[in-house]
Amino acid sequence: MAFDNGVADFRSDTVTRPTLAMRKAMAEAEVGDDVYGEDPEINRLQDEAAAIVAKEAALFVASGTMANQIAVGAHTRIGDEVLVARGAHVRQWEASAAQANSGVAIREVDAPAGAIDLDQLGGYLNQRADDHVGVYRLVSLENTFNGSLVPLDHMARAISIARDAGASVHLDGARLFNAAVAAGVEPSEVAAGTDTVAFCFSKGLGAPVGSVICGPSETIREARRIRKRLGGGMRQAGVLAAAARVALAGWRRLEEDHVLASNLALALRDVPGVGDIAQVDSNMVIIEQEHFPVDISRFLTELEAQGILCGKLSSTTMRIVCHQDVDSHDVERLVGVVRALVD
Structure with missing residues (x-):
């Protein structure tokens, strides 16, 4: 359902508001000083997060960007290069943090719908012995990728190629649970x-704040040091971890968002003049201007005037994201605006 002010916000799933269960957990959270490792709520969250992805340990951090940048710092040395899918979040949306914080270069590899080109990946990694190029010490994958599910068998092949070359592998799984539901x-x-x-x-997942990085205990110990270096040590942050624990326990609810996004895509395809809409794997509908009968900027302005917000990935690409705070009624409102503009 729309927010209390009547606005249906499809810009991102980051706009979600904490549920009543989350707010109750926050109010009742048992807290301590996490820099000393003494916050019970954070410790429980870290244990649960590590267990759900079958890793040894985990570290609660402020954001997804911080989690990715800690991973880059933990796996690389100054002057190394990191291989990523073209358009990856760690390359495009993190304010050049890898270069600024870790002194590494980012090398993009072609990756249709996020599935990294395996031949290119292998080609770069085979240059590791050449003193003329930086050392490709880390491969950073992403799943989902702009809402698309990267096939798990493809990921496995990419990981195998990295392993054979002696490179580490990090997964930016900002929406990992959407990938799990989709797969x-x-x-x-x-x-x-x-x-x-x-x-x-x-x-x-709907929590108000927080991300986590999971991995071997030794790596997470180094991650804690890097978090401190980035100013990310939080004290009585169990009030945040409490909401995150509620969110984590309810991850299977994401299926509802996927169904809503799929229904939205189907409804839009029924509008005269709307062309091919990219396959919907998760909770995002991506629309390119060439397949849409109305100028995207004009459409977004009209939507906003009617209390509906959507986002743009570029001047010619619109992104509509479904989440726990929008529903089928909001989808009907959005589609209604498209029909009115086309008519």
Whole structure:
């Protein structure tokens, strides 16, 4: 359902508000000083997060960007290069943090719908012995990728190529649970074979704040040091972890968001003039201007005037994200605006 002010916000699943259960858990949270490792709620969350992705340990951090940047710092040395899918979040949406914080370069590899080109990946990794190029010490994968599910068998092949070359593998699983739902598997299967994995509590899971990085105990010990270096040590943050624990326990609810997004895509395809809409794997509908009968900027302005918000990935690409705070009525409102503009 729309927010109390009547606005239906499809810009991102980051706009979700904490549920009553989350607020209650926050109010009742048992807290301590997490920099000393003494916050019971955070310790429980870290144990639960590590267990659900079958890793040894986990570290609660402020954001997905911080989780990814900690992983880059933990796996690399100054002057190394990190291989990522073209358009990856760690490359495009993290304010050049890897370069600024860890002194590494980012090398993009072609990756249709996030599935990294395996030949290119292998080609770069085979250059590790060449003193003329940086050392490719880390491969960072992403799943889901702009809402698309990267096939798990493809991920496994990429991980195998990295392993054979002696490179570490990090998974930016900001929406890892959407990937698990889309693939019909447990979250641990999405994270299988990776050295570290990060995921967000504050996107589709619906918590107000927080992400986590999971991996071997030794790596997470180093991650704690890097978190401190980034100013990310939080004290009585169990009030945040309490909401995250509620969110984590309810991850299977994401199926509802996927169904809603799929229904939205189907409804839009029935509107005269709307062309091919990209396959909907999870909770996002991606629309390109070439397949849409109305100028996207004009459409977004009209939507906003009617209390509906959507986002743009670029001047020609619109993103509509379904989450726990929008429903079928809001979808009908959105589709109604499209029909009115086309008519």
